[in-house]
Amino acid sequence: MKPLQDLAFIEQSSFEKEDENLLFKQYLQQQNSNEIDSLVYNLNEEISPQIDCTKCGNCCRSLMINVEENDAERLAEHLNISKEDFCKKYIETSSEGNLSVMNKIPCHFLSQNKCTVYEARPHECREFPGLHQPNFNARLFATFMHYSRCPIIYNVIEMLKKELAFGK
Numbered sequence: 001m002k003p004l005q006d007l008a009f010i011e012q013s014s015f016e017k018e019d020e021n022l023l024f025k026q027y028l029q030q031q032n033s034n035e036i037d038s039l040v041y042n043l044n045e046e047i048s049p050q051i052d053c054t055k056c057g058n059c060c061r062s063l064m065i066n067v068e069e070n071d072a073e074r075l076a077e078h079l080n081i082s083k084e085d086f087c088k089k090y091i092e093t094s095s096e097g098n099l100s101v102m103n104k105i106p107c108h109f110l111s112q113n114k115c116t117v118y119e120a121r122p123h124e125c126r127e128f129p130g131l132h133q134p135n136f137n138a139r140l141f142a143t144f145m146h147y148s149r150c151p152i153i154y155n156v157i158e159m160l161k162k163e164l165a166f167g168k
């Protein structure tokens, strides 16, 4: 079955599935975490290539992006400006100085659903939505926080429910 990519439908469906997802998270926590990792990894491998992120761009439109020191250096070099100028123009740093984020949502570098700095994009952008990583069960809160936003997450979770015969 082709994965769903209609953002309005996914948002509405997420709202309707709120209670179901609460139960599903509790259910997942009781399962073998290595088996869940393997199922999620395989579903992600199957679904991700079928989703066209350039028709979505929802993460880039709605997330606050962390920018690490080496991200800032790489992006500045890519844009051919100094790191100081890059940070002044694009970055906001917490008053404690320990957290730097892109200072605009949607992201400065999103244009027509495409990343204009793709080769130099921050580490966090490369990793999102993170379903290839181990310890899925340890990241349920963050993953489900993006369930209504990211079609990859939405479809992987819905397929995972089917594979596990959840609710049957």
Ligand code: SF4
Residues within 6 Å of the ligand: 059, 060, 065, 107, 108, 109, 110, 111, 114, 115, 116, 117, 118, 121, 122, 125
């Ligand atoms: S840097 Fe690129 S991938 Fe990251 S949020 Fe901005 S547009 Fe999206």
Ligand code: SF4
Residues within 6 Å of the ligand: 051, 052, 053, 054, 056, 057, 058, 059, 060, 128, 129, 149, 150, 151, 152, 153
């Ligand atoms: S990662 Fe998810 S939210 Fe981001 S563009 Fe791709 S499908 Fe959309």
